[in-house]
Amino acid sequence: xxxxxxxxxxxxxxxxxxxxxxxxxxxxxxxxxxxxxxxxxxxxxxxxxxxxxxxxxxxxxxxxxxxxxxxxxxxxxxxxxxxxxxxxxxxxxxxxxxxxxxxxxxxxxxxxxxxxxxxxxxxxxxxxxxxxxxxxxxxxxxxxxxxxxxxxxxxxxxxxxxxxxxxxxxxxxxxxxxxxxxxxxxxxxxxxxxxxxxxxxxxxxxxxxxxxxxxxxxxxxxxxxxxxxxxxxxxxxxxxxxxxxxxxxxxxxxxxxxxxxxxxxxxxxxxxxxxxxxxxxxxxxxxxxxxxxxxxxxx
Amino acid sequence: xxxxxxxxxxxxxxxxxxxxxxxxxxxxxxxxxxxxxxxxxxxxxxxxxxxxxxxxxxxxxxxxxxxxxxxxxxxxxxxxxxxxxxxxxxxxxxxxxxxxxxxxxxxxxxxxxxxxxxxxxxxxxxxxxxxxxxxxxxxxxxxxxxxxxxxxxxxxxxxxxxxxxxxxxxxxxxxxxxxxxxxxxxxxxxxxxxxxxxxxxxxxxxxxxxxxxxxxxxxxxxxxxxxxxxxxxxxxxxxxxxxxxxxxxxxxxxxxxxxxxxxxxxxxxxxxxxxxxxxxxxxxxxxxxxxxxxxxxxxxxxxxxxxxxxxxxxxxxxxxxx
Numbered sequence: 001x002x003x004x005x006x007x008x009x010x011x012x013x014x015x016x017x018x019x020x021x022x023x024x025x026x027x028x029x030x031x032x033x034x035x036x037x038x039x040x041x042x043x044x045x046x047x048x049x050x051x052x053x054x055x056x057x058x059x060x061x062x063x064x065x066x067x068x069x070x071x072x073x074x075x076x077x078x079x080x081x082x083x084x085x086x087x088x089x090x091x092x093x094x095x096x097x098x099x100x101x102x103x104x105x106x107x108x109x110x111x112x113x114x115x116x117x118x119x120x121x122x123x124x125x126x127x128x129x130x131x132x133x134x135x136x137x138x139x140x141x142x143x144x145x146x147x148x149x150x151x152x153x154x155x156x157x158x159x160x161x162x163x164x165x166x167x168x169x170x171x172x173x174x175x176x177x178x179x180x181x182x183x184x185x186x187x188x189x190x191x192x193x194x195x196x197x198x199x200x201x202x203x204x205x206x207x208x209x210x211x212x213x214x215x216x217x218x219x220x221x222x223x224x225x226x227x228x229x230x231x232x233x234x235x236x237x238x239x240x241x242x243x244x245x246x247x248x249x250x251x252x253x254x255x256x257x258x259x260x261x262x263x264x265x266x267x268x269x270x271x272x273x274x275x276x277x278x279x280x281x282x283x284x285x286x287x288x289x290x291x292x293x294x295x296x297x298x299x
Numbered sequence: 300x301x302x303x304x305x306x307x308x309x310x311x312x313x314x315x316x317x318x319x320x321x322x323x324x325x326x327x328x329x330x331x332x333x334x335x336x337x338x339x340x341x342x343x344x345x346x347x348x349x350x351x352x353x354x355x356x357x358x359x360x361x362x363x364x365x366x367x368x369x370x371x372x373x374x375x376x377x378x379x380x381x382x383x384x385x386x387x388x389x390x391x392x393x394x395x396x397x398x399x400x401x402x403x404x405x406x407x408x409x410x411x412x413x414x415x416x417x418x419x420x421x422x423x424x425x426x427x428x429x430x431x432x433x434x435x436x437x438x439x440x441x442x443x444x445x446x447x448x449x450x451x452x453x454x455x456x457x458x459x460x461x462x463x464x465x466x467x468x469x470x471x472x473x474x475x476x477x478x479x480x481x482x483x484x485x486x487x488x489x490x491x492x493x494x495x496x497x498x499x500x501x502x503x504x505x506x507x508x509x510x511x512x513x514x515x516x517x518x519x520x521x522x523x524x525x526x527x528x529x530x531x532x533x534x535x536x537x538x539x540x541x542x543x544x545x546x547x548x549x550x551x552x553x554x555x556x557x558x559x560x561x562x563x564x565x566x567x568x569x570x571x572x573x574x575x576x577x578x579x580x581x582x583x584x585x586x587x588x589x590x591x592x593x594x595x596x597x598x599x600x601x602x603x604x605x606x607x608x609x610x611x612x613x614x615x616x617x618x619x620x621x
Binding site for chain 2: 140
């Protein structure tokens with residue numbers, strides 16, 4: 001999970017494409033394969049939640065509140081992981097909760113990645129005042145406790161899925177800037193850029209056609225770690241009551257509900273937390289594997 | 300910031316003067332704080348009129364107009380910012396809307412509790428993260444190494460507040476060893492500090508392990524071993540001494556993470572610090588207090604980073620200031 005990245009190029013291997021070499025390396029890494037399986041399971045749950053979950057995640061049954069998991073006395077097969085204080089099925093809510101995590105993870109990376117990669121490319125290629133300005137903005141962003149910044153944004157604009165995504169996305173771009181800028185600084189001195197310049201290519205063409213494809217691997221690896229960070233961040237905001245509305249099942253919101261019943265019904269807080277931990281661990285392991293596969297020197 | 304610090308570090312090593320170094324860092328810190336003021340101002344004006352954010356939804360038009368005028372929100376934006384920036388620079392962020400006390404005074408009163416929690420968590424990070432990382436590097440592919448790596452993986456994957464809840468469940472509810480929440484004697488500090496420090500400890504453990512593995516393969520370590528130095532002296536005197544720089548850089552970053560994490564941890568454990576105050580203030584729409592907490596946190600973070608930069612001189616004898 002160490003996100004210090006250097007070059008992201010893969011050595012050519014006897015006519016086999018770089019992508020194939022990287023995929024082969026990835027397939028040989030047990031951690032990465034395990035991580036990919038977890039990510040796939042979460043993705044399937046998120047996409048097919050209505051088909052997988054046996055009950056409505058918001059269906060309340062006040063006659064069956066705080067039912068323990070099925071393997072504990074008092075539990076039953078109708079609610080394999082038990083129920084919460086309103087009698088809602090925990091397994092169904094965890095399956096549906098994966099949707100929020102997946103949407104937040106993907107959208108945050110899209111927002112943070114677009115802003116960060118653009119800023120990093122510009123700072124590294126243009127240098128001068130553009131670089132200085134972006135560096136100053138980055139310093140300001142880093143001076144903020146990020147949770148507090150996101151909390152303040154959500155508090156002003158109002159809670160909701162898209163506010164949470166925007167708030168987390170706007171705090172994540174800095175990571176990309178630093179890495180992409182460093183990569184661009186080294187790439188801009190290479191012959192193929194000098195050749196493009198000599199051939200009369202415009203700056204925007206060099207940035208989009210020559211530099212961007214070469215920083216994509218680094219950005220993808222970083223994006224994986226940022227998905228993990230976004231999932232934890234969203235669940236933290238939901239835990240504080242500043243995330244998605246209570247009617248939308250989310251892992252953080254479930255944990256907040258379970259907090260009040262720690263001494264009587266520990267399972268309400270345990271399972272959503274395990275879901276977050278396993279999902280994040282999967283993404284992190286996949287990120288580690290991707291980094292090693294795309295850039296063995298950063299191992 | 301870590302990259303900037305590394306750049307500064309190499310420049311200082313090249314022979315720049317301490318005063319020039321300090322001036323540059325102080326200027327950078329000043330800019331960061333001005334930037335923080337701008338961002339705080341912009342956030343409050345994200346929806347256009349802060350009155351709607353700060354007043355209860357059921358307020359009448361007359362009440363809203365009176366509040367808008369009293370707070371100066373009916374003035375041009377640039378005038379509002381100038382007035383806000385000057386007041387903030389003096390530490391005056393106005394009265395708390397709920398407590399009718401100066402917001403800065405309220406926030407500063409909560410700072411010692413957060414500082415105590417942060418210091419305890421930092422001690423855990425330092426006293427467990429570094430030795431565990433060193434041990435893990437010295438005994439690769441052994442039970443110690445695998446245990447340290449699994450703890451590091453869990454620590455970096457589980458949310459802070461969930462770790463907190465599980466620690467409460469185990470040590471407060473089931474075993475009854477320590478209280479579940481509140482502030483009092485040292486026993487109240489154990490669970491919040493362990494929770495707050497868990498993530499950073501895991502990260503530092505990984506980093507220390509990686510840094511030590513790299514250093515232990517260096518020629519000078521082999522030379523030290525060949526000279527017949529004891530394993531202990533080789534590891535501490537040659538290994539850790541050279542692996543120390545990236546570790547300190549990360550420690551600086553982790554200080555910021557601790558400040559951020561305090562918001563969640565204090566809420567879980569009802570710890571009366573500035574993090575919990577900020578969350579309460581957000582729910583009470585008490586924005587002067589939120590602004591005060593943001594400014595105090597950012598200032599603390601910037602000053603801590605400045606201190607970490609200066610620490611390089613102590614750690615790395617190659618740095619010469621004069």
